Amino acid sequence: MTRPPSHDTAIAARKTDPSRWLPMVFIAPVTLYLLAFQFYPLVQQFFLSVTSTSLLNPGSSTFVGADNYRELLTDPEFAQSLRVTVVYTVVCVVGSIFLGLMAALLLDRPFRGRGLARALVTVPWAAPPVAAALIFTWMYNAQYGLFSRLSQFLGFSAGGVNWLDEPSMALPAILITTLWQIFPFSAVVILAALQGVPSELREAAVIDGADRFSVFKAVVWPTIRPTVTLLTLLITVWSLRRFDVIWLMTQGGPLGETNTLVIDLYRRAFVYLDLGKAAAVGVIGLVIAVLVTVIYFWVSQRTEAATGKR
Amino acid sequence: QSGKTVVTFAASHFAEVGRGDRLKAWVEKFNAANPDIEVKPVTIPFSSFASTIFTQLGGKGGPDLIRFDLPEFYAAAASNSVLPWDGVINDADYKFTSADKYLKINGKRYGVAFDTANYAMIYNAALLPDGKPPKTFDEFLTAAKAATKDGNYGFAYRATMAERGGAWYDVTNFVYGFGGRWSKPDGTPTFNSPEVVAGIAAYKQVYDAGITPKGTDAATYRRMFWEGKIATVVDNGGVATILTSQGKAHPISAAHSPFPHREQGMILAPITINANTKVKDAAAKFLRWMLEPKNQQELQTLLGAVNVATIVERTPEELKAMPWLKAYDEQTPYSVPALPQGLEVKSPEIQQIVVQQLLKVLQGGVAPQVAMDEAQRLVQTRVLGQ
Amino acid sequence: MSLKLNNVTKSFQDVKVIDGVDIEVGDNEFLVLLGPSGCGKSTILRMIAGLETVSGGSIHLGGRRVDELPPSERDMAFVFQSYALYPHMTVRRNIAFPLIMRQFRWWYHLPVVGGYFKRRIENSSDVREKVERTADMLALTKMLDRYPRTLSGGQRQRVALGRAMVRQPSAFLMDEPLSNLDAKLRTAMRAEITQLHRDVGGNFVYVTHDQIEAMTMGTRIALLRDGKLQQFGTPREIYERPANTYVARFIGTPPMNLIEAVVEGWAIRIGAALLPVPESAELPAGNGTRVWLGVRPGTLKLKAGAAPADSASLTGRVALIEHIGAESLVSVALDGVQTAHDDEGRHGDKVMAALPGYTDLGLGDVVTVTCDLSDFSLFAHDSGRRVGGSRAAKH
Amino acid sequence: MSLKLNNVTKSFQDVKVIDGVDIEVGDNEFLVLLGPSGCGKSTILRMIAGLETVSGGSIHLGGRRVDELPPSERDMAFVFQSYALYPHMTVRRNIAFPLIMRQFRWWYHLPVVGGYFKRRIENSSDVREKVERTADMLALTKMLDRYPRTLSGGQRQRVALGRAMVRQPSAFLMDEPLSNLDAKLRTAMRAEITQLHRDVGGNFVYVTHDQIEAMTMGTRIALLRDGKLQQFGTPREIYERPANTYVARFIGTPPMNLIEAVVEGWAIRIGAALLPVPESAELPAGNGTRVWLGVRPGTLKLKAGAAPADSASLTGRVALIEHIGAESLVSVALDGVQTAHDDEGRHGDKVMAALPGYTDLGLGDVVTVTCDLSDFSLFAHDSGRRVGGSRAAKH
């Protein structure tokens, strides 16, 4: 068990103490690197979002103020894409964390061939999105796809359903593909976190008469909770910006049922060549992501405070 | 090596399995003949060709020579991302095909056709009653219905957002075939004109007739055709070339599309010079080499059932190997670019709107007239800002 | 319930750390496991609890074989040597945890409902009272709402103890539960544990390094060495009739002196001295047998000046003096006499005497050493087995 | 190098856990910190090491103020109460780590190269030899290539000790380094640490709960309670002249008896008995002063039968008998006399006597208790401060 140094820790700032500048040294390389490769584009995105700019000519743009935003916010398709994005994100987060957690717990227990099993579970994540989109599109095919054949075989539907073509089925189909692709990510990260659960605590809980699920809640969950919270945030943010699978499988169709913010953004930027409007979509997405992140920080600070850490 | 001027040349063909290699070999001939210049093919997958090139153009880079599709060509030309061909060639020296007129904007040439392709109906005679191609739309429907059995389908086309670009060409063929045009030559949109609505309605009729493998993408249904499971498709010469090589549907046949009017869309892919190029002269040299009759001849042969910039007669061997070429070549006078005339620069947004409305007709049960009225309205307000 | 270990063996990889241990204690016994560091005490405890499988042999509790049962079905409380506190729970929750678990129903796992019920159990007067009584007993009342990481070592150990003591299981297993406590608190805790044993009964198995704990709390002691049982008996037996030199020197501080000697009739010869043996004692058969004479430091008396020749006393020189509280420990180098200093067989010439109060002897002083043979043991010179000595006094 | 704590204070959040502690020891002293669990011993050690800032006051080592220096510049070795071993390193690496660090160059951090050089230092004859000598001393030789998680509690503790002992720092700080060892090993380790102190010198600061360790190893003892220094002096001073009733009862097992008494001239009255005081003793001024008479259990003698009236002895009844090894502890309930049982002021009527060997007394027997006032202390009845007693014998 760790005893953190008290808040006025031995590394508190003093003139002679490297703790004043050492953290800066630690974060400096990353900061510089990211300033160049991420923040500069980020700032530029803000700038672009108040201009009218063509992709083919980003150098010359005209300032249009909030026009881009105004147009977006009155656009019913944009509203739809917001709705789709929220549904998509929520299902991705809940589903992939649940599946990842289950898989991680299963693979954490020792059994023969565990190493191989752990590697096999990463397969979906390792598969290139292009390949995943191809194979799933094929599996969703109304005539020859496995899903249709299975549901025909089971007698659910006589004729085949083209999942990607059916407005009510397209989003679930995309979600299944996405979940398949990303649950190994949660699984791998949670599996790593599970290794930090002290075996003696498990033993203590078992001795105290806890059943399996209670052991999980009393010992395992508290240890991995910070990781799961972090995962929630990461998957949320990533789901907000996931592009390839959706683009390759539906391009946002049918009838905009899978038209997420990023698909919308991409279309505006690369099909309509309207970089300014695309940037505005990006900024709105960013605002959503920032809100989620702020909630995350708030929650994690609060739990840290509640358990007396720092 | 070091003294060579490198000219990069991007075309989505280069990524294709069969034609790509032949095309590269053709380019090599130029390199062999010009020791001081090296034309380097740049492979960019078709699916991201436009976005990649545009990003590079916007970043003041990109390949020196670019084979665009028509919509991208207009966008690039409109933003001066490609150079006008002043002094590159002398128009009078060449016998251009009729499609060449679409490549001049305000009288200035921005490219020449690298390849053009017409649309016609490819059919598998074995699946059609008495092996004859239908001539009228009604005949077509009857024949296709009759062919739809035992896991075979009478017809196939695209009807998903995921293939927005392809669906646009398919629906354009229907609209043109029913006498419609997307716009008047002056750029006035006519999306809800009776002829266009009739084309859309026909599209829907086919959809509802249950004669197509719904939702199956083009790559798959073309393969199905090849496997002898599809009776007819309306597709361009390039596709026909690919389908002809072997497969169960071999030999294929072609006839003009079974629509009331002969007009169909066309593929028109110009080659252009990047405005950011630093080797314009070397690029021009390659272009002139390309337009030499011998090289045009070779290019047309290696690309298959397409035409190139200049008029090149088919050789007897070609016609013998591919008798259906005739149907395609006969289509040339009736080929119209698939873009709304006068609105070419806006075509991506227009395509999006139209295909979206089309899908509403097909899947959402919206009446063709209502949907196209909406399309007209959206184009006018959102795209043209009227 | 009786506890029986039947030829229990445990190997980690190829190393046998427990080697055929047989222990059997009746109901309500307080078994103490003693032995040097690394001898396998914790391993035995963990096997009894079911935290470690047995590699061989069997364990029975109340006549039922338990070694194949999972820990949760054995109903035991365990104080871990390394505490194993739940870091994210307050001291209160840590202590209450086993009680909550006992009243647990599966549907408490339901998200919101479960939290409510758990808090209700925790706040039920019964649990509250138990937790607070335990905390009070362990002087933890002021720390009930703190987290383990803000506690001192001894406080953590007490929480670990509290978590076990709050329950009423069929067996208590405690692994050095008092090692980090000060003498006063330890005395108090000792009394509390003894009291607990008296009140709730059940089997206690207790690992300790503290001889006072072993002697005062245990009704049975099992002394181990390198995974092998050396002696199993009451504290008194072990102290007074150690089974071998190892046990003899392990129990008692300072350890028993082992002096090389020869049995001569009804007397024992050490170098030049001949010590008469009380009638009540047992001696090995055979005149002239070489033995180790074991005498506790407390039975040796020192007098300034050399012993007269041919007396029953030995002469030596003071080699070291330590004052500890009420006693002085004096190490004396004997003239011409061999002693055994350790079980590895390294020999020396020193014996240790424990004298009450402060001694006036100085380093290097010549002294006479007198042995009181009312309490002694004899061990075979070769095997170290006990072969004779004073009979246990009857009490 | 001298070590000086000057009015050192430490608060965690708002709680003061160390309250103005002043300690000053000269060069080569062996300072033992004693006190009940949670009194702040570890905290003081951690402040000396620089692992915890001081909230007030200052710490000086060899005249230099060190409390602002980071730990790495203080050159101290630390044995953690919780061991704090490197779980990913073998025992050998764990012990060698400080030595490797001393020869460390920054570029050893480079992945492969660094590993090579680290192994080279580890395998250099100098380091190898040091590590193996240390391991041998701690009986860890056989475990050198194992990882901490496969060690028993005591073995881990020895590794923690080895990591400190392998170095030659300017100060050794040890937090209960022997708590998990058996008596025999502990005795041996005690000797090793004392030897180390003698050999390398430097300051030792040692936390222990074991009075024998404190008494035999320390040259100075600081006794703390609730973060306040109770007494600072040599072991002898603390044992013989405890500064207050708390110290008196904290040191010595069983603890000193405190009997309510009144000073009457040059004698002390306890109930009906009047005990004459040796001339050499000190008594508080004022006749009739109420005091606590402190006498150690070992100085009490018991005799069967009641004491004659008006004698210098007390009468009582045997309440409890415990046999521990060479001694018997007998608790006697005195007739009409108050005793102090704990520092919270709860009173009782029992005194504890430690008798050598097995006693023949039985529970409930009436006995006469005689005090030997050659060694006693008097404490003020209200404050508990020492106000008199026997003078320390001169040695």
Added chain:
Amino acid sequence: MARFHPFHAAAVLAVLGVAVFPLYWMFVTSLTPSDQLFADRPQLLPSLAQLPTYIEAWSGTSLRHWLFNSIIVAVGTTALSIVLAILPAYALSRMDFRGKLLFGFALFLTQMLPEAMLVVPLYDIFTKLSLLNTLLGLILANAAFTVPVVTWILKGAIDAVPYEIEEAARIDGCSRIGIVLAVVVPLIAPTLAAAAVIAFFHGWNEYVFAQTFISDDQWRTASVGLASFIGELSTPVHTVMAVGFIYTVPAVVFYLFVQRYVVAGMTSGGVKG
């Protein structure tokens, strides 16, 4: 206590089935004769007669070359992200400094930018730094995305390392960097392995940058190579599926390689309490 539990075994098989099946299906599809693809009932087993598809995919294309480039990019991304992330992760977990919250927050901000928005300005930067058409450029662009994730994941793991062990190292004369490298890093090995997998897979699968910044065939990566099979007019399904299948294998092998660090009990036995 590794007893065989039928329920557990069934659950593991189910999870593996879900995970692996689509890829298996890809494999089957790549080995199904073209006419069988549209047969009435699907073929559930690959027909080995079609194995030449793989030989063709392997030797008839530049696949080998692409894979090699992808490995360089993925390994480079992994190495760079981990090297850059460890110190800030440690600082976030263990040090107090001004702007810590902001720094941590800013790291997240970088995760929210769609690549589509990044690629335009980055192209500009890359042109200026002459990073176009270099694998180094790709590594830099990819790592910029993975470094923040890796930082946060490592931070979480470092939070769980007992303070005492670090304190012991400080006492033993270890510098701050030394503590990080010699003590903390080995203790968070499981998470480090997970982080390596995250970075590797990202570098392995990244498409947009690889497409836009590389125009020279010599430096093309496998993700672009795979996409390039999807043609305007036709797609060679068997080849694409075969290449996709082959493409997945090295990433899984990489996981097999690092997963020996995903072992329990890294920190056990260190401290008591």
